[in-house]
Amino acid sequence: MAKRTLLVVDRDPLARKLVTGRFAALGWRTRNAESAEEALAITRAEGVDVLTTEVALIDSSGQELVHAIRADRDPRVARTMVLFLSAMDRGDDVVDGLRSGADAYMGKPIDLDELEAQLDALVRRAGMRMR
Amino acid sequence: MNVPLVVLLALAFVASNGVLIVVMLIRLTLRAPAEAARARWRARYAEVIDDLIMQDREPSGHDIAALIPDNRRQRRVLEAVLAERAGLLRGRARSRMTEVFERTGIVGIALSELVSRRAWNRRIAAEVLGHSRSEQATQDLLLSLRDADDDVRTIAAKALGKIGAADALPFIASLFRDLDEDRCASVADTIVSFGETSHVPREERIAPLVDLLDDSSEKVRYWATHCLASLTRVAQRSKAPETAARLLARLSDPSARVRAEACRAIGSLGLSADAPALESGLADVSAEVRRYSARSLGAIGGAGVLAALIQAMGDPDFDVSREAGRALIALDERGIDAVQGMAGAATGASLRRAMEVLNVAGRVSPL
Numbered sequence: 001m002a003k004r005t006l007l008v009v010d011r012d013p014l015a016r017k018l019v020t021g022r023f024a025a026l027g028w029r030t031r032n033a034e035s036a037e038e039a040l041a042i043t044r045a046e047g048v049d050v051l052t053t054e055v056a057l058i059d060s061s062g063q064e065l066v067h068a069i070r071a072d073r074d075p076r077v078a079r080t081m082v083l084f085l086s087a088m089d090r091g092d093d094v095v096d097g098l099r100s101g102a103d104a105y106m107g108k109p110i111d112l113d114e115l116e117a118q119l120d121a122l123v124r125r126a127g128m129r130m131r
Numbered sequence: 132m133n134v135p136l137v138v139l140l141a142l143a144f145v146a147s148n149g150v151l152i153v154v155m156l157i158r159l160t161l162r163a164p165a166e167a168a169r170a171r172w173r174a175r176y177a178e179v180i181d182d183l184i185m186q187d188r189e190p191s192g193h194d195i196a197a198l199i200p201d202n203r204r205q206r207r208v209l210e211a212v213l214a215e216r217a218g219l220l221r222g223r224a225r226s227r228m229t230e231v232f233e234r235t236g237i238v239g240i241a242l243s244e245l246v247s248r249r250a251w252n253r254r255i256a257a258e259v260l261g262h263s264r265s266e267q268a269t270q271d272l273l274l275s276l277r278d279a280d281d282d283v284r285t286i287a288a289k290a291l292g293k294i295g296a297a298d299a300l301p302f303i304a305s306l307f308r309d310l311d312e313d314r315c316a317s318v319a320d321t322i323v324s325f326g327e328t329s330h331v332p333r334e335e336r337i338a339p340l341v342d343l344l345d346d347s348s349e350k351v352r353y354w355a356t357h358c359l360a361s362l363t364r365v366a367q368r369s370k371a372p373e374t375a376a377r378l379l380a381r382l383s384d385p386s387a388r389v390r391a392e393a394c395r396a397i398g399s400l401g402l403s404a405d406a407p408a409l410e411s412g413l414a415d416v417s418a419e420v421r422r423y424s425a426r427s428l429g430a431i432g433g434a435g436v437l438a439a440l441i442q443a444m445g446d447p448d449f450d451v452s453r454e455a456g457r458a459l460i461a462l463d464e465r466g467i468d469a470v471q472g473m474a475g476a477a478t479g480a481s482l483r484r485a486m487e488v489l490n491v492a493g494r495v496s497p498l
Binding site: 014015021022024109110114 | 184185187215216218220221222223224225
């Protein structure tokens with residue numbers, strides 16, 4: 001089975017390191033980016049199965065990144081599963097994040113077990129969509 | 132030989148500056164290797180700890196041996212590396228950080244420094260214990276809530292909040308009595324976010340605050356209602372009327388800021404039976420109380436609040452009027468109709484408010 005690809009978008013280098021490190025150990029192919037522009041470039045060039053993003057990025061917002069992904073002409077990019085992984089996790093933040101087109105929302109601090117379960121669920125859902 | 136005083140002073144100035152420059156050069160020379168050593172320790176500790184997190188494994192005896200610091204400077208570096216990761220994580224990975232804090236002796240040393248004669252050491256110790264989330268520290272931190280130093284008490288409260296020691300809540304809430312406003316704000320944040328990651332139920336945070344609502348100190352009543360306003364949104368419904376009854380009594384508090392926070396808290400509870408009491412808040416002398424009354428009435432909703440909010444749209448204070456308009460818009464279609472009706476009939480300031488509210492709501496004015 002081909003390795004699933006995870007792209008972690010976060011301003012915090014430690015968050016990027018720990019999440020990508022954990023999922024690499026679980027057998028995922030991992031990439032990381034600190035800006036929306038970089039994330040979009042990686043998604044378009046390499047294709048990713050799941051993207052996790054913070055709300056506040058160095059060059060724009062996570063919501064704008066999701067809009068750009070969903071509006072992409074390449075259906076493979078537009079279908080990327082997106083999970084917000086953010087320190088902003090009050091009710092309104094979650095509603096805004098999901099309404100922007102994301103598939104799931106998780107608050108920080110990060111529970112790596114919960115994140116693993118969420119990403120597995122997103123990959124399953126993506127597989128069902130493709131059928 | 133007589134040397135003029137001005138020359139002597141100039142010489143002294145040059146000499147003292149020379150000494151200062153030499154001291155600074157020595158410090159700079161010594162600092163560079165110390166910084167480099169800190170960077171090396173940091174990299175070494177991070178490598179071991181991050182491996183535990185990424186590989187999701189228990190720290191072995193070998194890991195702990197590699198982490199145990201040889202001196203105070205190394206310990207500070209290890210504390211910082213662990214604190215960064217403990218703040219970012221929860222669940223099993225966070226528990227591993229707590230285990231490392233404990234097994235490397237950091238918790239034990241911090242507990243002994245918690246009774247240091249120097250307040251600075253006690254503050255750092257309380258902070259480290261908070262980062263560790265070690266339950267071993269609960270009893271000692273409880274004692275630190277009676278420390279002579281205001282900062283130590285505040286930091287100890289925060290540490291207990293991170294550990295999620297629910298039994299400490301009444302003692303933490305009682306700090307509102309003797310801390311200044313800034314530190315009270317910090318304690319309030321601690322209570323509101325208390326043990327979020329260890330799932331301390333909000334009801335357990337509410338009870339000690341409700342007990343403070345009748346306190347003789349205005350400051351205590353204010354901070355208790357302030358916390359309740361943030362916590363009552365998801366309060367246990369069965370206990371909501373009981374909490375609301377105590378908050379309603381605060382609507383006649385002599386302090387305007389206590390009345391305002393009480394309005395906010397009652398709105399968060401969302402009990403329709405409280406609407407008439409909040410309507411009386413729309414006639415309060417304080418614009419802040421009227422503003423929060425309007426907002427809370429909007430949150431409670433129901434047919435009964437419509438007339439009161441329409442009347443509040445005519446409040447002489449712009450913020451109150453705007454809040455009433457927003458509450459009406461949020462209410463239902465009848466509220467929107469009411470604001471549109473006002474925009475059609477009003478002139479001057481009232482018209483501007485109605486138009487602004489409709490604009491915010493994305494509605495077209497009838498004009």
